[in-house]
Amino acid sequence: xxxxxxxxxxxxxxxxxxxxxxxxxxxxxxxxxxxxxxxxxxxxxxxxxxxxxxxxxxxxxxxxxxxxxxxxxxxxxxxxxxxxxxxxxxxxxxxxxxxxxxxxxxxxxxxxxxxxxxxxxxxxxxxxxxxxxxxxxxxxxxxxxxxxxxxxxxxxxx
Amino acid sequence: xxxxxxxxxxxxxxxxxxxxxxxxxxxxxxxxxxxxxxxxxxxxxxxxxxxxxxxxxxxxxxxxxxxxxxxxxxxxxxxxxxxxxxxxxxxxxxx
Numbered sequence: 001x002x003x004x005x006x007x008x009x010x011x012x013x014x015x016x017x018x019x020x021x022x023x024x025x026x027x028x029x030x031x032x033x034x035x036x037x038x039x040x041x042x043x044x045x046x047x048x049x050x051x052x053x054x055x056x057x058x059x060x061x062x063x064x065x066x067x068x069x070x071x072x073x074x075x076x077x078x079x080x081x082x083x084x085x086x087x088x089x090x091x092x093x094x095x096x097x098x099x100x101x102x103x104x105x106x107x108x109x110x111x112x113x114x115x116x117x118x119x120x121x122x123x124x125x126x127x128x129x130x131x132x133x134x135x136x137x138x139x140x141x142x143x144x145x146x147x148x149x150x151x152x153x154x155x156x157x158x
Numbered sequence: 159x160x161x162x163x164x165x166x167x168x169x170x171x172x173x174x175x176x177x178x179x180x181x182x183x184x185x186x187x188x189x190x191x192x193x194x195x196x197x198x199x200x201x202x203x204x205x206x207x208x209x210x211x212x213x214x215x216x217x218x219x220x221x222x223x224x225x226x227x228x229x230x231x232x233x234x235x236x237x238x239x240x241x242x243x244x245x246x247x248x249x250x251x252x253x
Binding site: 060062121127 | 173174175176177178179181182183185186208209210211213214215216217218219249
């Protein structure tokens, strides 16, 4: 699975406006809603589910300025997501205590376990690719971010 | 000083697999040991102290992995981390 298969260009927010965790999640879920009109979910419910999990189960801020917030939504047909980069430093209670600037939000129907693991694999593989995060932080537009995604996908094939 | 390599098979019991939070929990638990910790799948090794590498395994429920530790506290590391895996990485059912 490729990142662009569950994060379409419409679901990319090149410059997140929010300065806190809740605002960022709201922006990303709103982008996901716009990008996937065929999927039925209430934006507020997804935001609530993600924030609830972050507070109750622990942060998905995995360190190095990256977070992978997610929620399971029964009504989804497939895995959908959104990506956001921020010029602000967002406090996300990350495991290394560092602020987060890159967000990969993933929403998955509960039954699609294997696909969800594949989406996580694609995301983590890209994040581990040299310079991927550096290039994403430097990218200013949706087009530039898309190019970074595609470059990482090309590298993953080799 | 040469250290023994300690190994044990572990099975992923979490019903959603080795996903974000279990991976983060394992990496944090592994980081407490001095030994090098690795998880092996199909001959490929993944750094047990990196949550991102653990996500790259894409281990669905029921996946068997080899837990390997090498270093002065390897025996204790394998014992502790294998028990942690058996306990679903400390996650409740709603993980």
